[in-house]
């Protein structure tokens with residue numbers, strides 16, 4: 329059920345979301361859209377931007393911005409949970425499903441893990457199977473508008489069922505791996521998997 333656009337204050341909506349099982353433990357509802365990231369906001373140049381897939385694939389792939397934008401598009405509505413305890417519900421995303429991107433390469437049999445690669449060296453690790461869910465996409469629109477640069481524009485990953493640090497902003501590609509390789513926050517004390525429903529916030533796995 330859509331909670332946004334209804335009458336009521338934040339606390340009422342939060343109670344409703346909790347009753348409906350939409351808020352993971354220890355999270356509170358925000359009606360705003362916080363901006364959260366490490367480092368600066370990169371400048372986007374469509375002429376030089378590319379998206380690369382390599383690692384455990386038969387042939388590495390490189391797509392230009394034009395080629396990426398020509399891929400089939402999908403809309404997904406999903407909730408977003410940040411490890412710093414805010415959740416934003418009913419986000420409308422538009423972009424390319426991870427599975428539609430993966431179709432363009434031939435993963436080697438051992439490929440079970442991924443490392444997402446973003447501007448300025450930001451990375452996040454996600455098991456391949458978790459990205460193959462029907463609500464995981466590379467998004468370039470949010471709530472029917474181009475994704476603002478501070479929220480990851482031109483392109484970000486959205487992984488609704490894991491904490492927000494896995495939803496890599498300014499994403500530029502990914503590695504397929506036969507062994508787990510930890511990403512930026514995961515090496516710095518965050519949980520390797522990050523399931524908000526099990527409160528996998530920090531360290532351990």
Ligand SMILES: Nc1nc2c(c(=O)[nH]1)N[C@H]1C(S)=C(S)[C@@H](COP(=O)(O)O)O[C@H]1N2
Pocket residue numbers: 361362363364365366367409410411446447450478479480492493494495496497498
């Ligand atoms: N490249 C990059 N992506 C990132 C981050 C970051 O520091 N760098 N922070 C993550 C965290 S912790 C969260 S909660 C979300 C926040 O997304 P938002 O700023 O659009 O709300 O982006 C994630 N993606």
Ligand SMILES: [Mo]
Pocket residue numbers: 364410411412491492493
């Ligand atoms: Mo976060």
